[in-house]
Amino acid sequence: MKEADRMIVIIDTREQRPWTFGGALRVERATLPAGDYSIAGFETSVAIERKTLDDYVQSLILQRERFKRECERLRSYELKAIVVEADAGDVFAHAYRSKAAPNAVIATGLAFLQDYGVATIWAGNREHxxxxxETMLRRFHRKQNEGN
Incomplete structure (x- = not known):
């Protein structure tokens, strides 16, 4: 049985525009304790948060306390990341609706990495x-199943 046949990606029920993974992965909807995507059986050790650029800026700046609490929950997770459907150049170009300064957005994201170990991955666009x-989830799952 291939890895993709065994791995089930859990998509949080609150995720409004979920990734489909091109139909290459089995997916199920469920309420996750943190993040938007996880792997069945690893819901409390894997969390990937999907963000558009506007949502990312809003989370860091306008909803900072709530977002800090979420990152605090993620601190103990083995795999945790915020994947942004934009690139850092979009921040510096101020290609978002908030009045927050680009340097404040970047600095806050880096602070969350240092304080909670939650990395921001600038993916460029939704497809990337x-x-x-998908690559992170597959790798995590493969490593968990090595030798089994």
Whole structure:
């Protein structure tokens, strides 16, 4: 049995525009304790948060306390990441609706990495973000099953 046949990606029920992974992965909807995507059986050790650029900026700046609490929950997770459907150049070009300064957005994202170990992955666009998330989930699952 191939890895993709065994691995089930869990998509949080609150995720409004979920990635489909091109139909290459089995997916199920369920309420996750943190993040938007995880792997069945690893819901409390794998969390990937999908963000558009506007959503990312809003989370860091306007909803900072709530987002800090979410990142605090993620601290103990083995795999945790925020995958943004934009690139850092979009931040510096101020290609988002908030009045927050680009340097403040970048600095806050880096602070979340240092304080909670939650990395921001600048994927460039939605398609690339989906591919990066799939790659991370597959690698995690493969490593868990090595030698089994």
């Amino acid at each position: 973000a989906e591919h990066m998330a």
